[in-house]
Amino acid sequence: MSHHLVVRVVAKLLMPFIILFALYVQMHGDFGPGGGFQAGVIFASAFVLYALVYGMDAARKVLPDGALRIGLALGVLIYGGTGVLGLLLGGNFLDYSVLAHDPVHGQHYGIFAIEFGVGLTVASAMATIFFHFAGRGANLDEMEE
Amino acid sequence: MISTHLPALQIILPLLAAPLCVILRNGTLTYWFAVVVAWLAFAVSALLLQEVNAIGVIAYKLGGWAPPWGIEYRIDLLNAYVLLIVSAIGALTVSYAKPSVDQEIGGDRGYLFYTAFLLCLAGLLGVTITGDAFNIFVFLEISSLSSYALIAMGRDRRALIASYRYLVFGTIGATFFLIGVGLLYQMTGTLNIADLGERVAAVGPNRTITVAFGFMAVGLAVKAALFPVHAWLPNAYAYAPSVATIFLAATATKVSIYVLIRTYFTIFHHDFSFGVMALGDIFMVFAVLAMLAGSAIAIFQTDIKRMLAYSSVAQIGYMVLGVSMATVLGLTGGMLHLFNHALIKGALFMAMGCVFYRTGSVSIESMRGLAARMPWTMAAFVAGGMSLIGVPLTVGFVSKWYLLLAAMEQNLWWILVFLIIASLMAIIYVWRVVEAAYFMPSSAGAPTDIQEAPMAMLVPMWVMVLANFYFGIDTKLSVGVATRAAKFLLGDAS
Amino acid sequence: MEWPGLYNYWIAIFLMVTGLYLVMAPQNLVKKIVGLNVFQASVFVLYITMGKVTGGTAPIIAEGIEVYSNPLPHVLILTAIVVGVATTAVGLALVVRINESFGTIEEDEIRELEEAQEDAS
Numbered sequence: 231m232s233h234h235l236v237v238r239v240v241a242k243l244l245m246p247f248i249i250l251f252a253l254y255v256q257m258h259g260d261f262g263p264g265g266g267f268q269a270g271v272i273f274a275s276a277f278v279l280y281a282l283v284y285g286m287d288a289a290r291k292v293l294p295d296g297a298l299r300i301g302l303a304l305g306v307l308i309y310g311g312t313g314v315l316g317l318l319l320g321g322n323f324l325d326y327s328v329l330a331h332d333p334v335h336g337q338h339y340g341i342f343a344i345e346f347g348v349g350l351t352v353a354s355a356m357a358t359i360f361f362h363f364a365g366r367g368a369n370l371d372e373m374e375e
Numbered sequence: 376m377i378s379t380h381l382p383a384l385q386i387i388l389p390l391l392a393a394p395l396c397v398i399l400r401n402g403t404l405t406y407w408f409a410v411v412v413a414w415l416a417f418a419v420s421a422l423l424l425q426e427v428n429a430i431g432v433i434a435y436k437l438g439g440w441a442p443p444w445g446i447e448y449r450i451d452l453l454n455a456y457v458l459l460i461v462s463a464i465g466a467l468t469v470s471y472a473k474p475s476v477d478q479e480i481g482g483d484r485g486y487l488f489y490t491a492f493l494l495c496l497a498g499l500l501g502v503t504i505t506g507d508a509f510n511i512f513v514f515l516e517i518s519s520l521s522s523y524a525l526i527a528m529g530r531d532r533r534a535l536i537a538s539y540r541y542l543v544f545g546t547i548g549a550t551f552f553l554i555g556v557g558l559l560y561q562m563t564g565t566l567n568i569a570d571l572g573e574r575v576a577a578v579g580p581n582r583t584i585t586v587a588f589g590f591m592a593v594g595l596a597v598k599a600a601l602f603p604v605h606a607w608l609p610n611a612y613a614y615a616p617s618v619a620t621i622f623l624a625a626t627a628t629k630v631s632i633y634v635l636i637r638t639y640f641t642i643f644h645h646d647f648s649f650g651v652m653a654l655g656d657i658f659m660v661f662a663v664l665a666m667l668a669g670s671a672i673a674i675f676q677t678d679i680k681r682m683l684a685y686s687s688v689a690q691i692g693y694m695v696l697g698v699s700m701a702t703v704l705g706l707t708g709g710m711l712h713l714f715n716h717a718l719i720k721g722a723l724f725m726a727m728g729c730v731f732y733r734t735g736s737v738s739i740e741s742m743r744g745l746a747a748r749m750p751w752t753m754a755a756f757v758a759g760g761m762s763l764i765g766v767p768l769t770v771g772f773v774s775k776w777y778l779l780l781a782a783m784e785q786n787l788w789w790i791l792v793f794l795i796i797a798s799l800m801a802i803i804y805v806w807r808v809v810e811a812a813y814f815m816p817s818s819a820g821a822p823t824d825i826q827e828a829p830m831a832m833l834v835p836m837w838v839m840v841l842a843n844f845y846f847g848i849d850t851k852l853s854v855g856v857a858t859r860a861a862k863f864l865l866g867d868a869s
Numbered sequence: 870m871e872w873p874g875l876y877n878y879w880i881a882i883f884l885m886v887t888g889l890y891l892v893m894a895p896q897n898l899v900k901k902i903v904g905l906n907v908f909q910a911s912v913f914v915l916y917i918t919m920g921k922v923t924g925g926t927a928p929i930i931a932e933g934i935e936v937y938s939n940p941l942p943h944v945l946i947l948t949a950i951v952v953g954v955a956t957t958a959v960g961l962a963l964v965v966r967i968n969e970s971f972g973t974i975e976e977d978e979i980r981e982l983e984e985a986q987e988d989a990s
Contacts, residue, residue, distance in 0.1 A: 262929070267951060303394035310391040313383075316438075323383035325439035359958050366965055509945055516952045523959050532970040533983055539963045543892060546905055546956050553912055553949060560942070561919045 234283075241283040248276035252353075259345045266345040270352025278360050286365050298354045298361070305351025312343040381426070382435035382448040385419045385458065385504055388412050389465075389497035393490045402485035406473050409489040413466040413496065420458040420500075424856070427455040434506070442506070443567035449506030452860040456710065457503045457633045460717050464625040465496045467721065471835035472618040474828075475728050479616045480528050488528060492622065494521040499630045508556045508566045508642070511634060512549060515598070519545045522627060525619035526611050534614035537607075544597055544607040551594025552634075558587035559642070571642045580651060584643075588652060591638055599631035601658075601695055602665030605688045612684035617728030620680060624687055625721040629713050632694050636706075639698075640864040649701040658699035663793050665692030670800035674807075679737045680727050682804055683720065686763065689797060690716045693778060696790070700781050706861035707854070708777035714853050715762075715770035718843050722759035725836040726752050729828035742808055744817030748825045751833055753812045755840045760805035762843045765798050769847040773854065877918040884911035896976040898967065902960045909953045916942040916949070 252273035259265030281289035313324040320328055326340020327333035392412040396405040427433060427450055435448040450458070469492060480488050498518025502511050523545070527538040560566055562583050563574035575584060593604075600608040608628075612620050639648040649655040669689030676682035694716065697709025727737050729752040734741045746753040762769035775794065782790040827833070846853050873879060884907055891904025920942035928940040968974050971982055 263927075267947065299397055299400075303397040306394040307391060310387060310394075314387065314391075317380055317383065322436055322439045323380065323387065324437055327439060363961070363965065366969075509948075513948060513952065516956070520955055520959055523963070527963055527966065532967075533986065535963055535967045535970060536979055536983065539898065539960065539967060542956065542960050542963065543901060543905060547889070547892065547908070550909055550912055554915065557912065557916050557919065557942075557945075 237283055241279055245276050245280065248279070249273060252276070252349075256345065256349050259341075266348025266350075267352055269345075270349040270354075271356055273349065273353040274356030274360070277357050281360065281364065286361070290361065290365075293357055293361075295358075295361070298358045301350050301354035302358065305347045305349070305354065308347030308350065309344055312340055312347070316340065378422070378426070380435075381419055381423050382433060382450060382504060383437070385416060385423065385462075386448075386497055386501050388416050388419065389493045389500065393493040393497065396486050396490040396493060400486050402477065402483065403473075405486040405489045406469075406476075409469050409472075409493055410466075412493065413462070413469045416496065416500065417459075417462040417466040420455070420462040423450055424455040424459050427452055428856075443565045443570040446510050447506040447567060447569075448504050449569060450504060452856055452863055453636065453710075454503045454633065456856045456860055457630065457713070458500060460629065460714050461496070461499050461503060461626045464717050464721055465492075465499075465622065467835045467839055468618060468622045468625070468725075471621070471725060471728070471832050474831055475617045475732050478732060479530055479618075484528075488525070488616070488618075491521040491524045491528075492619075494518075495525060495622070495627075499626055502630050503633055506568050508559065508568055508571060509553075510566075512553050512556060515549050515552070515634075518627065518630070519549065522619070522623055525623070526615040528619065529614045529616050531614045533610065537610035537614045541607040541611045544604070548594045548597030548604075551590045551597070553594075555587040555589075555591035555594065558583050558590070562587075568637065568641055572644065575642060576644055576647075580647060585652070588643060588648070588654075592654065592657075595631055595635045595638065596661075599628050599635060599695070600688060600691055602661055602668055602688060602692060605665070605669075605691070608688060609681050609684040612687065613678055613681035617724070617731050621721055621724040621728060624684070624724055625717040628687070628691055629694075629717055632691070632698070632709075632713060635695075636698055636710075636864070645701050645865060649699075655699040655701050658695050659790075662692040662696035662699055663790065665689060666696070666793060666797040667800075670797045670804070673804045674800060676804075677739050679730075679739060679742065679808060680724070682808075683723055683727065686801065686804065687716075687720060689801075690720070690763075692797075693774070693794075697774075697778050697781065700785060700787075701865070702781060702784065703858065703861045703865055704777060704784055705781035706864060707857045708774055708781050710857040710860060711777055711853055712774035714857070715774045715843075715846065718770055718839060718846065719759055719762045722755060722836065722839040722843055723763065725832070725839060726756040726759060729755075729832050729836065732828055732832065733825050739807065739811055740818055742811040743815040744812070745825070746812040748817075749827050751837070752828050755836050756812070757809055758840045758843060760809065762847070764801045764805060767847075768844060770843050770853075771847075773847055773850055777854075875918070877914060881911045881915040881918065884908070884914060898964045898974045898976060899961070902957060902964065905960070906953065906957060909949070909956075913946050913950065916946040 252269045255264040255272060256266060256269035259269065277289060277293055280292065312326070316325040316328055317323050327336045329336040329339045389412055392408065396408060399405050399408060423433070433450045434442070436442065437446040437448065440446070476485050476488050495518050498514045498521060501514030502518065505511055505514060523538050523542045526541060527535055556566070559571060559575065562578050562581070563571055565571055565574055578584065597604045612624055615623065639645065639654060666689045669685050669687070669692060673682045673685035673689065676685060690712065694709045694712045697705045697707070697712060700706070729749065730742070730745065731737050733749060734745070762771040765771040765775040775798065779791060779794060782794070888904050888906070888908025888911055891907055892901050895901060895904070920939040922936060922938045925936040925938040926934055928937040964974055967979065971979050973979060
């Protein structure tokens with residue numbers, strides 16, 4: 231679709247807003263509706279749009295496979311690591327109350343870290359799924375012509 | 376400090392090791408890492424069993440939230456016993472894996488195999504350890520999704536379609552279970568298994584509970600591959616990579632049977648499940664059919680891995696048969712067979728893995744004259760086969776003996792007949808392989824340079840074989856724990 | 870209770886049966902995955918229905934509101950949806966691989982190819 235000027239410009243304009251919205255949903259997740267799952271999907275959708283408009287090769291340059299793989303694993307590790315941290319600080323696994331002096335703050339930090347891990351993994355997983363499905367068949371640009 | 380967190384460690388170790396494998400990405404490195412983690416998980420489960428033996432039920436509040444609101448890991452004798460089986464098989468299998476995985480999957484993609492393997496291990500351990508009904512579903516899906524990936528890694532393209540069919544069946548089974556959990560939650564407002572047990576009894580049998588009961592029975596029967604909903608199993612085991620077959624055959628369906636026992640003895644009281652709902656009668660019929668049909672189909676297979684898979688269908692029948700009697704002896708027999716069949720099928724599939732590693736095939740033709748070239752491997756197969764048939768001094772004998780005792784206690788003489796018929800059929804299908812390996816010359820076109828399998832595979836295989844004999848003679852651990860777990864489940868304090 | 874009573878349950882039952890039919894009837898492997906999704910959607914409807922409390926609002930603490938819907942089924946079903954997405958992704962990935970190695974995604978044709986391979990080996 232890279233030869234459609236309007237689509238190209240609009241896509242480029244939309245990208246920062248999509249990512250900003252994803253970050254809003256992510257940050258809002260610890261005290262209101264929102265959270266890592268939704269934010270991750272919105273975040274990945276920005277890159278899916280980019281891949282659709284500019285082609286797979288350009289998208290892979292922005293998000294290389296290696297980075298996605300690390301992101302996938304790192305998100306799970308952040309989640310688990312937060313749980314283990316609670317364990318090391320004397321609570322049970324995934325007990326966030328011990329993360330700070332005040333249990334309420336502790337819960338706050340804990341949820342924040344967990345949601346960050348979830349967001350990272352979901353975003354990487356969504357992008358990986360799309361890239362691998364789209365990258366396997368015919369090229370997107372060729373399909374249109 | 377560590378001892379109080381053992382239940383959490385049991386899951387954290389394999390669960391967090393899996394993403395680390397993705398980051399490490401080196402075949403050899405991830406192998407050794409997976410070996411260390413699997414043995415650590417085994418150590419944890421051994422410690423847990425010891426602790427449960429000493430002090431009774433262990434409860435672990437995840438995140439510090441008190442049950443029934445929070446998720447609780449609750450370990451009694453039954454799941455400590457199943458945890459030990461799963462983690463022991465996991466540790467032995469992964470130790471055995473390297474040559475086979477390098478050959479069948481390729482060294483550079485090997486890390487993906489170990490990642491999926493560890494996730495599957497974490498899922499199966501999670502299903503077993505958790506005390507929360509919804510959590511069971513989540514862990515069940517973690518283990519299932521990773522086992523679909525494991526199966527699809529098989530070299531034969533039919534592995535893909537086998538994995539796809541397993542995915543469809545497995546998802547339907549798990550979703551049926553989920554519907555049951557939802558209906559129970561609707562009636563009781565709780566998901567904690569111990570709490571559910573009390574409240575379901577308090578609510579009393581009504582239509583919603585009955586429907587939940589039915590959904591869960593069907594879902595778990597599919598997951599456990601009980602005849603006649605076993606269709607996904609044979610091809611999935613036949614075409615999966617050797618190591619994946621060993622692990623899944625020895626653990627995956629066992630864990631489903633564990634959930635079955637947990638559901639019908641702890642959530643629904645056994646008086647309700649087996650008395651009012653007559654689940655025992657239904658399962659008994661299917662179990663006997665599974666024993667006969669599974670064994671009969673196994674006789675006609677030319678692919679030995681698929682033959683063993685059909686034999687698994689029959690053996691699942693034995694386990695469900697024991698459970699369906701809902702007596703202390705029957706339940707002991709069923710749980711013993713859970714343990715023993717894991718050892719038997721582990722050893723047999725490990726032998727097939729060695730054969731496949733050297734010859735690239737597991738058809739009955741490729742077995743011809745193999746005993747001369749791979750004496751240790753074929754000897755292991757014979758030993759495992761003897762155990763499968765139930766020759767005295769092997770584990771197969773012990774569990775069949777308990778099943779016989781349980782059947783006689785209830786005056787179910789016809790079951791005795793079918794048990795013996797199924798065992799005779801087992802002799803036939805094991806003998807076909809033994810005959811080909813020991814008494815037939817190798818086929819004309821067969822390669823002549825076949826050697827014995829490498830030590831890295833032989834040692835774990837023979838550990839498994841020797842365990843078959845050790846637990847056949849010294850039954851203190853397996854029978855002792857199974858009997859006490861059965862008494863605990865049936866509320867029989869004596 | 871008069872007809873149709875709690876109509877959400879009728880929707881759930883309808884979706885459940887439709888989904889199961891769609892898993893079994895078509896030969897096309899992608900359609901089966903779609904059926905699986907419809908089947909799972911029925912469970913989502915079932916769970917969300919039971920979370921509703923008559924007159925209750927969204928479970929966010931606010932002044933002057935006494936009755937809240939039960940948030941737990943929603944959380945559970947969020948998890949189940951994620952599991953469903955993962956299952957769909959794995960299933961479709963398998964279909965892509967099947968298409969690459971068999972050249973078809975029709976089950977009857979695949980079965981023929983499978984049998985041919987079995988006879989050959």
